[in-house]
Amino acid sequence: EVQLVESGGGLVQPGRSLRLSCTASGFTFGDYAMSWVRQAPGKGLEWVGFVVTKPYGGTTEYAASVRGRFTISRDDYKSIAYLQMDSLKIEDTAVYFCTRDRGRGYYGSSGYWGQGTLVTVSS
Amino acid sequence: EIVLTQSPGTLSLSPGERATLSCRASQSVSSNYLAWYQQKPGQAPRLLIYGASSRAIGIPDRFSGSGSGTDFTLTISRLEPEDFAVYYCQQYGRSPRAFGPGTKVDIK
Numbered sequence: 271e272v273q274l275v276e277s278g279g280g281l282v283q284p285g286r287s288l289r290l291s292c293t294a295s296g297f298t299f300g301d302y303a304m305s306w307v308r309q310a311p312g313k314g315l316e317w318v319g320f321v322v323t324k325p326y327g328g329t330t331e332y333a334a335s336v337r338g339r340f341t342i343s344r345d346d347y348k349s350i351a352y353l354q355m356d357s358l359k360i361e362d363t364a365v366y367f368c369t370r371d372r373g374r375g376y377y378g379s380s381g382y383w384g385q386g387t388l389v390t391v392s393s
Numbered sequence: 394e395i396v397l398t399q400s401p402g403t404l405s406l407s408p409g410e411r412a413t414l415s416c417r418a419s420q421s422v423s424s425n426y427l428a429w430y431q432q433k434p435g436q437a438p439r440l441l442i443y444g445a446s447s448r449a450i451g452i453p454d455r456f457s458g459s460g461s462g463t464d465f466t467l468t469i470s471r472l473e474p475e476d477f478a479v480y481y482c483q484q485y486g487r488s489p490r491a492f493g494p495g496t497k498v499d500i501k
Contacts, residue, residue: 305490307438315430315438315481315492331488334394372443379428379485381449383437 272296272382274368279387282358292351292368292384299349300324303371303378306342306353308364309386318342318366321351326376336362358391365389395420395484397493405501412469414496416482421462426486429458429467432495433478441480442467472498 278290292304305320319332321342330342341354351368365386372381396419406412416427425445430438440449442458445465455470469476477500482493 307492314479314495315432315483317483317490317492320490333489367437372440372449377424377426377485379426379440379443379483380430380438381440381443383439385437 272370274370274382274384276366276368276384276387279366279389281390281392283393284358284360284391286358287354287356288358288389289355290353290366290368290387290389292353294349294351294370297370299344300346301374303376304342304344304351305369305371305380306351307367307369307380307383308362309367310361310364313364316364318353322376323374355389358389360391363389363391394489395422395487395491397482397484397491399480399482399493399496401496402494403497403499405499406472407501408472408474410472412467412472412476412498414467414480414498416460416465416467416493418463418465418484422465422484423486425461426484427458427460427465428483428485430481430483431476431478432481438481469498
């Protein structure tokens with residue numbers, strides 16, 4: 271069974287950093303691209319970014335709203351995806367979901383989702 | 394950047410009725426890389442449809458997707474009580490993999 275468990279969320283002051291982790295199990299982690307999607311309270315889904323697999327160069331891409339502040343990485347040995355969030359802003363407050371692409375390859379829909387972890391940016 | 398719009402914003406229907414949800418893209422979606430997700434309050438979204446018309450594993454056949462290019466539709470043939478939720482479309486053929494704003498299907 272595919273499982274994705276996010277951790278690392280919490281309360282953080284504006285301008286500070288936070289790192290989220292997504293621990294995966296139930297599949298060969300290195301075979302799939304991993305994404306982060308967030309949802310501000312009462313709002314819709316916002317794609318944050320993704321990291322593809324090593325055969326595709328481990329490329330990362332980001333939404334304009336987080337580019338230059340957030341970094342996505344992966345550790346295929348530990349089956350963990352990370353979201354490093356720097357220079358946090360109040361508008362980054364959201365539930366952050368980790369997702370796994372449905373299939374192997376560069377282009378994929380989010381076939382599996384974690385339960386999400388809440389990040390609150392406030393002074 | 395491809396921008397997705399969804400209509401209507403809210404759809405009020407009764408159980409047993411047919412629901413038709415629209416997703417329109419500002420540019421053609423390459424290879425019909427268009428997905429639909431369902432989200433219920435307090436839950437993570439769930440993939441319903443990928444590739445514009447393929448049902449994900451375990452999704453009932455009352456859910457169907459259609460369309461190509463810039464216009465896509467999610468149809469729920471007969472609404473069950475558990476189908477009342479918010480539905481999002483997403484294009485994943487080009488970065489950013491934007492989501493639409495969502496359509497809420499609520500009970501009339």
